[in-house]
Amino acid sequence: MKPQLLPSILAADFANLEAAIRKVEEAGAGTLHVDVMDGHFVPNLTVGLPVVKRLREVTSLKMDVHLMISNPEEMAVRFVEAGADLVSVHYEACRHLHQVLDDVRRAGARPGIVLNPHSPVSLLEEALAYCDYVLLMSVNPGFGGQALIPNVLGKVRKLRKSIRSGKLDVAIEIDGGIHRGNVAAVVEAGADWVVAGTAVFGSGDPASNYKDLIGIMEEVWTPPQGVIQI
Numbered sequence: 001m002k003p004q005l006l007p008s009i010l011a012a013d014f015a016n017l018e019a020a021i022r023k024v025e026e027a028g029a030g031t032l033h034v035d036v037m038d039g040h041f042v043p044n045l046t047v048g049l050p051v052v053k054r055l056r057e058v059t060s061l062k063m064d065v066h067l068m069i070s071n072p073e074e075m076a077v078r079f080v081e082a083g084a085d086l087v088s089v090h091y092e093a094c095r096h097l098h099q100v101l102d103d104v105r106r107a108g109a110r111p112g113i114v115l116n117p118h119s120p121v122s123l124l125e126e127a128l129a130y131c132d133y134v135l136l137m138s139v140n141p142g143f144g145g146q147a148l149i150p151n152v153l154g155k156v157r158k159l160r161k162s163i164r165s166g167k168l169d170v171a172i173e174i175d176g177g178i179h180r181g182n183v184a185a186v187v188e189a190g191a192d193w194v195v196a197g198t199a200v201f202g203s204g205d206p207a208s209n210y211k212d213l214i215g216i217m218e219e220v221w222t223p224p225q226g227v228i229q230i
Helices: 014-027 049-058 072-082 097-107 152-165 183-189 206-220
Strands: 004-007 031-037 062-068 086-090 110-115 133-137 171-175 193-196
Touching: 004 031, 004 206, 014 049, 014 206, 031 049, 049 062, 049 072, 062 072, 062 110, 072 086, 072 097, 086 097, 086 133, 097 110, 133 152, 152 171, 152 183, 183 193, 183 206, 193 206
Parallel strands: 004 193, 031 062, 062 086, 086 110, 110 133, 133 171, 171 193
Antiparallel strands: none
């Protein structure tokens, strides 16, 4: 499957969120990226369960919910129940990572693990087999509009090598500072799913921005040994 672009609603106009979602949906998006921040694990507050529930009512797009929270063990399943199709939790925040991943899967969603920029992919050696995807943060989590940290592309390559050597069906997602000028390099490094917020919703028409980005991604993409479809 070709690489996928996940518009992040963090950069959308929250006063007109449904309209913004409609635009990327009509442009061909299949999955929304939803950042949940608690003001504790990261220094910002965003959306919570009520917003995810409401989004589920107004869109048929899949929802990839990224939990940047200090208590993922307590909240992950509740976000599945609210309508999330994919739920990712931070390695850095989980005391019992395997249990959280198992809980998400049993609740009916696809579990993912998130790594902050400073966390090496070697930390996932014993956990890769229990997740469906790994989200590599290419900025320090908490705020949109940051610049991509270049050495994260090396982490993408390392993770791709580990996944292939283990013959695992695990997708690589990347989020942070991605735009027209660097999205090609991100895909060439081996990312399957690319999250973009400001580059889609920041200025101009979200539908046109989405089409421009996905066009660049598909142009440079070469079929690997398997790209995981959301």
